[in-house]
Amino acid sequence: MELSLKSEYAILAMVELANHFAIDQPLQIRQISAQQNIPDRYLEQLLATLKRQGLVKSQRGSKGGYILAREPWEISLLEIIQSIEGYDLVNDKYKSDQDNTSLLVIREAWETAQTAATEVLDSCTLKDLCDRQKQRQVATTMYYI
Numbered sequence: 765m766e767l768s769l770k771s772e773y774a775i776l777a778m779v780e781l782a783n784h785f786a787i788d789q790p791l792q793i794r795q796i797s798a799q800q801n802i803p804d805r806y807l808e809q810l811l812a813t814l815k816r817q818g819l820v821k822s823q824r825g826s827k828g829g830y831i832l833a834r835e836p837w838e839i840s841l842l843e844i845i846q847s848i849e850g851y852d853l854v855n856d857k858y859k860s861d862q863d864n865t866s867l868l869v870i871r872e873a874w875e876t877a878q879t880a881a882t883e884v885l886d887s888c889t890l891k892d893l894c895d896r897q898k899q900r901q902v903a904t905t906m907y908y909i
Contacts, residue, residue: 767845774810774848775841776800779897781820782836782890790822790829810848817847836894842885 780796793811797804811830814820821833832839 768849770810771845771848773800773802773806774814775844775893776802777807777810778814778819778832778839778844778890779893781830781832782839782894783897785832785836788831790827790831792829795829814844814847819844819847832890836890837892839890840886841888841890841893842882845885 777796777800780800781791784791793804793807796802796811797807802810811820811822815822815830818833819839820830822828822830
């Protein structure tokens with residue numbers, strides 16, 4: 765199981781929006797792009813997808829941009845990944861044309877792994893990621909006297 769670059773960029777953009785959620789001002793694509801080092805054109809497509817899925821809202825005008833559609837603690841990583849990848853991780857079963865005992869055992873192990881991964885992704889919210897990010901920033905800050 766590997767996180768695609770597409771999903772990684774989407775999560776980074778959503779974390780950036782979550783970090784600015786309390787300010788209640790939309791972020792423009794160029795701001796998100798510069799902060800998270802995501803190509804503008806690619807980010808534009810990702811945000812359009814996230815908007816269609818109801819995870820972000822856009823505001824027009826000179827002060828326009830994107831904001832989260834819901835609070836950061838209500839949006840899980842699983843929801844973001846499924847929105848971007850376009851398939852349901854929970855119901856994406858291991859497929860094989862053969863039905864021998866060895867393959868059945870492999871299928872069961874794969875489904876167990878998928879279930880565990882899905883539970884972790886579903887329980888981790890944007891707020892959790894923002895909190896972890898802040899903790900790491902504080903931990904890596906050095907003070908000199």
